[in-house]
Amino acid sequence: GAVVSQHPSWVICKSGTSVKIECRSLDFQATTMFWYRQFPKQSLMLMATSNEGSKATYEQGVEKDKFLINHASLTLSTLTVTSAHPEDSSFYICSARVPGGEKLFFGSGTQLSVL
Amino acid sequence: GQSLEQPSEVTAVEGAIVQINCTYQTSGFYGLSWYQQHDGGAPTFLSYNALDGLEETGRFSSFLSRSDSYGYLLLQELQMKDSASYFCAVRDMDSNYQLIWGAGTKLIIKP
Numbered sequence: 001g002a003v004v005s006q007h008p009s010w011v012i013c014k015s016g017t018s019v020k021i022e023c024r025s026l027d028f029q030a031t032t033m034f035w036y037r038q039f040p041k042q043s044l045m046l047m048a049t050s051n052e053g054s055k056a057t058y059e060q061g062v063e064k065d066k067f068l069i070n071h072a073s074l075t076l077s078t079l080t081v082t083s084a085h086p087e088d089s090s091f092y093i094c095s096a097r098v099p100g101g102e103k104l105f106f107g108s109g110t111q112l113s114v115l
Numbered sequence: 116g117q118s119l120e121q122p123s124e125v126t127a128v129e130g131a132i133v134q135i136n137c138t139y140q141t142s143g144f145y146g147l148s149w150y151q152q153h154d155g156g157a158p159t160f161l162s163y164n165a166l167d168g169l170e171e172t173g174r175f176s177s178f179l180s181r182s183d184s185y186g187y188l189l190l191q192e193l194q195m196k197d198s199a200s201y202f203c204a205v206r207d208m209d210s211n212y213q214l215i216w217g218a219g220t221k222l223i224i225k226p
Contacts, residue, residue: 041221042218042219043216043217043218043219044216045216046214046216095158102146102148102165102206103148103163104148104158104214106157106158108156108157
């Protein structure tokens with residue numbers, strides 16, 4: 001099946017620093033990727049839809065200047081958490097669909113801890 | 116508004132059968148999916164129903180009734196490795212075909 005690779009798996013950083021998370025589709029081209037955030041024991045919350053070659057679409061309440069998304073190629077989308085603060089600590093997961101498919105393939109997720 | 120409801124927790128015994136229900140309220144229903152997520156891991160796709168009826172994939176089956184806005188995931192011959200959270204998610208035409216997620220059901224399996 002299709003594979004979505006995400007790294008890093010774990011990030012611990014100091015408050016005020018920026019963190020970049022990469023998401024790659026390894027064996028298919030993804031014109032659209034989705035970035036989710038998940039707090040412990042809670043559901044997935046869609047943050048933004050990343051579109052190759054154009055601006056990301058952010059969900060209501062998600063600060064686009066804080067969570068920068070770049071989708072420069074058909075296989076790579078990046079999420080940068082700028083000036084991270086402890087409240088940004090969370091599990092971030094990317095996903096993508098194979099064109100024409102219904103199934104969402106997820107990356108392995110990134111656990112971000114901001115001290 | 117759009118919402119999905121599923122039980123927060125279900126407990127079952129190894130080898131038994133368990134059913135996890137999901138009711139939804141959306142304006143532009145397109146299809147119902149189920150995902151499994153183990154603690155610390157990412158969700159993995161289990162099944163998708165766009166039409167009424169039962170879809171079977173090995174030990175797992177999923178059912179949909181569009182007229183009742185209801186679906187369920189049926190897990191048979193439960194194994195300890197099935198202990199996980201299970202999410203139903205509806206693809207909604209009126210939300211740009213995005214997935215709307217349920218809160219998840221934690222399945223606890225006892226030996």
